[in-house]
Amino acid sequence: MTHEPFTRRLFLERSLALASLAATVPCFIERSAMGMLGNPLLSSNPGVPDERILVVIQLGGGNDGLNTVIPYGADEYYRARPQLGVRGPGAAPQNGQQAALELANAQGIGLHPNLTGLRELYDRGALSVVQGVGYPNPNRSHFTSMDIWQTGRLDAKGSGWIGRYFDNTCNGTPIPEGAVAIGRAAPLAMQGDIQKPIAFENPSLFRWMGEDLHGAMKDPYDAINRAGAVGGAAPGSQREFLMRTALDAQIASERIRAAVARDPLVQYPQSGLARQLQTIGAMIRAEMPTRVYYASMGGFDTHAGQAGPHANLMRQLGDAVLAFQRDLEAQRNDARVATMVFSEFGRRVRQNASGGTDHGTAAPVFLVGPALRGGVVGNHPSLTDLDQGDLKYGIDFRSVYAALLEDWMKAPSEKILRGKFAKPVLFEGSAAKTGA
């Protein structure tokens, strides 16, 4: 029996050579060329890639928008929330609760006192607060509403909106590691018909477990999975497809694990979200081909005793996002990353009898990054003109998606969202075009 005596080194060399032949290159060139037209902030650093990246942070359970962006100028807010209402900026602490951070005095809105991280970004013009985001006939089921947000469709059916972004921009060829979710399972939002996301909770475990069984397992496994097409597997055949995907998986695993093995350039706080963003930061720094990352945090379904737990969540969110942004700045990658923070719905205006709030409707969406225009977008929903005790939305969430797709990712939003949505002006330099 003759066969080539493979060594680990040979595998590595071979995998790098093959990685550079990935079929995705033309797509990248095309899109980064498009990207350069749009944003003067980009392509100013020689050697830094221009591909734009979107990071999505999902707040699961329905984040209380009214205690995130505080309408301190409205008396109705305090009447509806006698215990839960957060005092306006400058007020003395009450029951350990600090006063809100100023956001826009003229509009009487502030930020939750624990969102100091977001406030710092706001001051630097790197945070846009989009107010009153929702959709018609709001659904108050966690699952359905989350599916509506993730599919970008009011019937909550079909593929995910990010998946369709990939499907519509890459001519039938999925990008390996194009969509990465940090978590056990990939969200529906990233599932396309062509593009499929990678999901892992801990990148060091995104690999074959069999090699832990015995030292002798590793080499034959590598030989099998890095050999590419063997045994006369014809091009285009099932076997050839599988052998190629197995090799891609080895390369992805290797790249991801190498990327996150490095120490970050900044210190991240200790929280689940911070760990996820640290992983994402490391992957961006390693110049992974990933275009969209997905992180998530839960615990926002605050039906009872909300004040303390929600304050903790706000602290974790603000601090993690700030650390992430500092990391990107230290990497000099901040200009090519935009981050969106959303939740499936906000909560009712009136607090309930258990010191909590029940499922509601419209809520703010945060967008982070130096490419954003910054500031407050849209009006705070009225606290008097309610729909069955819930806020009426002012901006359709699909309009926010449309702006991200068109003005950030340079993708055709109408096709992806299956409809035309008036885009809010979110990004620097996008105003002139939207005015037309």
Place this chain on the structure above:
Amino acid sequence: MSNPLQPLAKKDFDYGAAQHLLNRAGFGGTPAQVQALVEMGLDDAVDYLVDFEGAKADAGDAAEFRSDIVRSETPAERETLRRARAAGDEETILRLQRERQARERSDREQLGLMQRWWLARMISTGRPLEEKLTLFWHGHFATGYRTIENSWHMLRQNAFLRANAAGNFADLVRGIIRDPAMLKYLDNDENRRRSPNENLARELMELFTLGEGNGYGERDIKEGARALTGFTFRDNDFVFNRDEHDPTPKTILGRTGAFGGDEFVSILLEQPVASRFIASKLYRHFVNDAPTPPKDAGDAVDRLAREFRSKRYEIRPVLRMLFRSRHFYAAENRLSVVKSPVQLMVQAIRSLGTPVREMGALVQAGDLMGQQLFQPPSVKGWDGGRSWINTATMFVRQNIVVYLVTGRRPAAFDWSPSELSYDTSPLLAHIRSGAGSVDPHEAVRALATFALGGPPAPERLAELDDFLGGLGGTVTEDRVKAMLCLIGAMPEYQLC
């Protein structure tokens, strides 16, 4: 031109052919089970699998599932809620809401138990084709729990699909437009005379009978939707609501009459394209799901479609014809289907004889590989074929085999370690058979050939030979397990 569906020559029904049949018409089997099929001969083996009523089904503990978790509010509850709202009694409103949420939680828990139950049934049933077809129809008449949020309705639909799995396709279609889960999933409970909802009518044509764009138009959908008005359900049962049914004439695919749902279905099934659509879907599931099918695939599908029509949509004759055909056993149709996640796991357990280990872990692995029972991604069902495979699912697929063989827990997925010991003696007996003493090279070849369902590439054999040689060359139980982990990590292991 020769007929690809001509029966295979009896002498060609060898061990490999029998294993191929058992993998496709079921979820594979042990070496001894494959041998038993060989000894039956082609016709009896096919009949044994297709006429499965004689075999024992393992019904598991389905009887323990509850039908009353999800229910409409009682008049008393409605009255309490009305009064609480009027009085601004937040506490009572909250209590009622909590009770409803608790019911929803129990229902989701029941769905989780059902997922385990069905997977267990596939692992233990004596009628593998019955379960394989039930899963096929679940993907065809796809209905998702998350939309309907009623586990009992999903269970009822599952029982309906199973009862008709190898029966008559027309019965399946007529039953599905009366199935509460489907009626809810495709909004036909909202399909009223004065405000028709086209969802079910559209999918009935596009996905269930004719195929997208196959000779119908938007107008046929609108008219078909009117034929389906009033098809709804109350609690757990189908109801025909005469008041909501539109009795006026409709024109569907050129035929005019005061059609109802059954007439609509009949018109659809009279279209020759319907038999071809369903035959090609069966073909892709049972014969070959490569993007480029073999040259004579079109001819084979045409002949299956003709058989379907001449037997008035009876499913068994079509399957029998297929499973006996030369085409089914042709080299290009062996190992040409990508295993679904369910097939991957159930076949590993049934053929290699591994312990089942934690059923919850298997359900979770199925989810990570893209197949959650009772939860297809959309009304299109699972795309199948290559869509199962990507860089992320590849690791899960390789790791679930490690888990089944060794019980070692891939920590990323919280699968609990399993101490159940795996008795490899049937496999050892198989790979030792023929020769008195064990030749390591022959043993490796026999093991890989059996586990892969066909002869391995020389490169693969060389790797396994080297692996075994590096450990001293003797075939032991532990080394067989280690080699099974390596074989399970071979890209071609994903095919059956």
